[in-house]
Amino acid sequence: MNKDDYRKTEFNNPFIEQRADPYIYKHRDGYYFTASVPEYDRIVLRRSATLEGLRTAEEKVLWKKHDIGIMSIHVWAPEIHYINGVWYIYFAAGDKEDIWAIRPYVLECKEExxxxxxxxxxxxxxxxxxxxFKDFSLDVTVFENRNKWYCIWAEKVSVGKKISHLYIAEMETPIKLKTQQKLLSSPDYEWERVDFWVNEAPSVVRHDGKLYVTYSASATGECYCIGxxxxxxxxxxLDPRTWTKKRYPMLKTDYDKGLFGPGHNCFIRSEDNKTDIMVYHARQYNEITGDSLYDHNRHTYCMKLVWDNQGEPIFRYENNLYQ
Structure with a gap:
């Protein structure tokens, strides 16, 4: 199925079109939305008092890529956070002279x-x-747990063809890690190794005394999925032995529903704080010409997160919002 004849279904109506790697932050004045733009050349932000309002909210450019040197190409996956009265945006970017020298960078705003x-x-x-952060590193997320701040990110390492793993560390400040990195997850299973061996795009949600970290696996086409x-x-x-990893993906391509390559998600709460919502990107077709990374039609979707009797999350396209 290609982009010219994709089948519209009740499940694949986008929340926001052509915004990949979506991130929404809920603040006291409403919701803030940022994401990768198709040109990979700037950081954008929009705000609304309601989640629904983000769909049509005015988008503002906060920062543009450099002309040369670091932060001059492949501006990816921004996340906005409010920490100790200061705003931070974490994002990844490369260097025109070495376009895959991707590293994480930080923007800061001290105004309200x-x-x-x-x-x-x-x-x-x-x-x-x-x-x-000495090699290909991206998809930084930060979170607080029991009065400590932590960072999880993806980084490619190994001899020969590099593999993208997830690492975790405690933070000293919003722009500096406190502890050495600890390996959190590697692409162990076949569904994490399609075209590329990848664990990336971590995101954290809390429920009933447990932390759940979702991540994306495999290449960015229809094989992309969420573990x-x-x-x-x-x-x-920081002890990898205390973590449990699911054997199978939690969300993957569904031909019948017309959603392909779901991934790079985040979690927010509804306006009344009663419902967890997962925000993710996906395509409406699977036949891509050229590198899937440069196909611009990864759209943002929202899904109501359901919890089973054991307190485990259930991810269902049937719970997509704004269908």
Whole structure:
């Protein structure tokens, strides 16, 4: 199925079109939305008092790529966070002279209004050892647990063809890690190894005393899918042995519903704080000409997250919002 004759279904009506790697942050004045744009050349932000309002909210460009050097190409996967009264955006970018020298960077805004305030470059995200962020690194997410801040990200390592793993570390400040990196997850299963061996795009949701980390696996075409790790929140998050990894993907391509390559999600709460919502991207077709990374039709979707009797999350396209 190609983009010229894709089948519209009740499940594949986008929340926001042509916005990949979506991230929504809920603040006291409403919701903030950012994502990768098709040109991979800037950081954008929109705001609305309601989730629904984000669909048509005015989008503002906060920052543009450099002309040369670092942060001059492949501006990917921004996430906005409010930490100790300061706004931060974590994103990945490359260098025109070495386009795959992808590293994580940080923007900072000390003013109350991130839409109108001044955003400055806080520099590269700093590691705490001689290994972190030294190779292809991206998809930084940060979160607080029991009064400590943590960072999870994807980084490619190994001898020969590099493999994308997930790592975790505690944070010293919003722009610097405190501890050495710990390997959290590797692409162990066949569904994580289609075309490329990939674990990336981590996102955290909390429920009934447990942390759940979803991540994306395989290449960015129809094989892209979502896996999951979990841990009781009182455990040592930096001990990989305390984490549990699901054997099968939690969400994958569904031909009947017309959704292909779901991935790179985040989690938010509804306006009344009663419902967890997963925000993710997917395509409406699977036949892609050229590199799937440069196919612009990865759209943002929203899904109501359901919890089973054991407190485990259930991901169903039937629960997509705005159908």
């Amino acid at each position: 209004d991130p839409m109108e305030g001044c955003w400055t470059e806080a520099g590269p995200l700093q590691g705490a050892d001689d290994f972190t 999951m790790l979990s841990i009781p929140d009182e455990q040592d998050l």
